[in-house]
Amino acid sequence: MRPVRRGDSPQATDFDDYRRALPELVYRLGCYCSYCERRIVTMLAVEHIEAQNNVPLLEGRWTNFLLACVNCNSTKKDKLVDLSLLLFPDRDNTLWALNYQPDGTITPSAAAIANGLNVAALDTLELTGLNVPVRVTLDENGKQVALDRASQRMEAFGEALTMKLVIDKAPSNPDLRWMAVRAAVAHGFFSIWMEVFQGDPQMRNALIDAFPGTRASGCFDTNGDPVSPAPNPDGLAGGGKI
Numbered sequence: 527m528r529p530v531r532r533g534d535s536p537q538a539t540d541f542d543d544y545r546r547a548l549p550e551l552v553y554r555l556g557c558y559c560s561y562c563e564r565r566i567v568t569m570l571a572v573e574h575i576e577a578q579n580n581v582p583l584l585e586g587r588w589t590n591f592l593l594a595c596v597n598c599n600s601t602k603k604d605k606l607v608d609l610s611l612l613l614f615p616d617r618d619n620t621l622w623a624l625n626y627q628p629d630g631t632i633t634p635s636a637a638a639i640a641n642g643l644n645v646a647a648l649d650t651l652e653l654t655g656l657n658v659p660v661r662v663t664l665d666e667n668g669k670q671v672a673l674d675r676a677s678q679r680m681e682a683f684g685e686a687l688t689m690k691l692v693i694d695k696a697p698s699n700p701d702l703r704w705m706a707v708r709a710a711v712a713h714g715f716f717s718i719w720m721e722v723f724q725g726d727p728q729m730r731n732a733l734i735d736a737f738p739g740t741r742a743s744g745c746f747d748t749n750g751d752p753v754s755p756a757p758n759p760d761g762l763a764g765g766g767k768i
């Protein structure tokens with residue numbers, strides 16, 4: 527889950543209609559679901575971290591907004607959110623807290639476990655349905671098609687690994703690196719690209735800079751490695767757990 531900073535609210539008061547925050551959120555965070563990290567070109571919605579039905583006061587509050595796809599939004603619904611017991615990309619180093627596997631699964635990282643956040647990481651995956659296993663769907667030729675979030679992660683992993691193989695053959699070719707970053711931006715799944723390009727500070731820094739709002743999170747050092755705990759520069763409640 528890509529750590530982000532949305533920054534100060536573009537207006538002095540809460541939003542009368544939360545949907546009007548969408549353009550500014552997309553500008554600052556990119557056109558990606560804040561949870562599953564897919565690039566969503568239609569139906570991307572303003573997500574309330576704490577559901578408006580549970581905390582009506584926060585319905586128009588900028589600091590309560592992220593972006594979410596239909597799948598993550600409908601899974602999360604009106605579930606109660608305790609910011610001190612869950613991990614969120616606007617306040618924790620969620621990249622450092624989760625491991626992305628080539629088979630599409632996401633698990634708590636060793637760092638999360640070492641920091642006593644195993645349950646928080648698992649509950650975060652449960653909240654958003656990111657722990658749902660790959661659903662095998664075959665087309666009429668028996669070829670697997672990626673229709674769900676988990677299988678789309680598998681697909682992204684394959685795409686990133688392919689780009690890495692190409693770059694490894696000509697590591698000093700800047701055009702290949704540029705193409706890889708453009709592919710990452712086009713596909714989304716920042717965390718998977720960061721995982722695949724571990725040990726390549728140049729690529730990791732390029733990825734951090736290419737996805738809006740990521741560098742500003744303060745969750746990465748100059749080598750593109752995670753900084754933990756998240757500095758939580760906006761002082762958000764419950765932030766900086768990892």
Ligand SMILES: [Zn+2]
Pocket residue numbers: 559560561562563564594595596597598599
């Ligand atoms: Zn999503």
